[in-house]
Amino acid sequence: MNIKSFVIYCSPSGTTKHVSKYIEKTLKELNSDIFIQDIGKERNRFFALDQIKAAKEKICLYIGTPVYAGHAVLPVMAFINELPETITGFAVPFATWGGVCSGVALWEMGEKLLEKGYKIAAASKVGAVHSMLWQSKTPVCLGHPDTDDDKLIAEFVIKVHKGLSEGNLRRLQLKDLDYQPELLGSELKKTSINNLMQMLPERIVNENKCTQCGICMEECPADAIDMAPYPMFGENCFGCFNCVRLCPENAIEADLSAINKHIKMRKEQINEFPLTMAFFR
Ligand SMILES: Cc1cc2nc3c(=O)[nH]c(=O)nc-3n(C[C@H](O)[C@H](O)[C@H](O)COP(=O)(O)O)c2cc1C
Numbered sequence: 001m002n003i004k005s006f007v008i009y010c011s012p013s014g015t016t017k018h019v020s021k022y023i024e025k026t027l028k029e030l031n032s033d034i035f036i037q038d039i040g041k042e043r044n045r046f047f048a049l050d051q052i053k054a055a056k057e058k059i060c061l062y063i064g065t066p067v068y069a070g071h072a073v074l075p076v077m078a079f080i081n082e083l084p085e086t087i088t089g090f091a092v093p094f095a096t097w098g099g100v101c102s103g104v105a106l107w108e109m110g111e112k113l114l115e116k117g118y119k120i121a122a123a124s125k126v127g128a129v130h131s132m133l134w135q136s137k138t139p140v141c142l143g144h145p146d147t148d149d150d151k152l153i154a155e156f157v158i159k160v161h162k163g164l165s166e167g168n169l170r171r172l173q174l175k176d177l178d179y180q181p182e183l184l185g186s187e188l189k190k191t192s193i194n195n196l197m198q199m200l201p202e203r204i205v206n207e208n209k210c211t212q213c214g215i216c217m218e219e220c221p222a223d224a225i226d227m228a229p230y231p232m233f234g235e236n237c238f239g240c241f242n243c244v245r246l247c248p249e250n251a252i253e254a255d256l257s258a259i260n261k262h263i264k265m266r267k268e269q270i271n272e273f274p275l276t277m278a279f280f281r
Contacts (some may be wrong), residue, residue, distance in 0.1 A: 003090075003164055004057040007036040008048050009064035010075045012240030013131035015145065016064045021084070022150055023062050023094075026157040030089065033057070039079050040221030053084055057193045060090045060164060062073050063109060066131065067095050071104025071193035074238040080112045090171075091118035092160055098130030099141035100267045101276060104188045106279070107177040120172040123158050126153065127275025134245050136260055141275065142209045156278040170281035177279065185268065188239065196239050201254045203244060205230050209251035214235045216243035216252060
């Protein structure tokens, strides 16, 4: 079967990009036709959607998100919501998570993809250093994704590609992605990624430190910052904290001590294992 692969992702701190690039590399080695795009920014999202709409072949959509508060991030869910309906498309959702809880990200992506008519070929969660803990000396999942994770990703892509080419891949059902313990899973399904911003610490721009260099604006994956003349956060912000992390003057201030403590406590409580795994039937 002639299949075009799309690798679509959002990756504020680079881990989901790393996984996406690994998927791309593996697919190239398999001589697959590929389109890859980071869709954090709205214009990139629309561009990627146009490429999918224009595809003449059957498509396999690898779609990757970081997990934020147990959910897929807003640009990824917006992308899935805006996908055209299909009767022939396959999808492979994947999520990178910081070792605390991979939540219901794969499940909610799977649910929407199925609604759009995609068959879920497989899915994967990949353990990754926790992107909120850059100030910590001992961030959760430091060193991940490592070479073993990369190996698993490559094997996973080869298996999907082979199954699709030979037409013998058994598709996943939504219940296969509903793997959290019942109570945790049902609690997370009641919450939404839209609640995230209220859970995060406030950011304050210190105008005495800010040199108006614009790095925060350039590095914002959602184009959510305007210099007016100091950084102002708009409604596209989905809470990645790149602006705080990447400001060379530390001029965007946020007290992360409480959230860092909370993250480590939740990790101990939830103790989700394994870090990286593939879901197949
Ligand atoms: C605002 C925020 C919320 C997060 N929430 C979770 C979470 O609920 N569970 C978890 O395991 N990791 C969580 N993480 C960590 C990210 O999922 C993880 O580091 C991911 O690999 C980052 O992907 P990226 O490097 O592509 O941005 C969170 C990170 C941020 C910034």
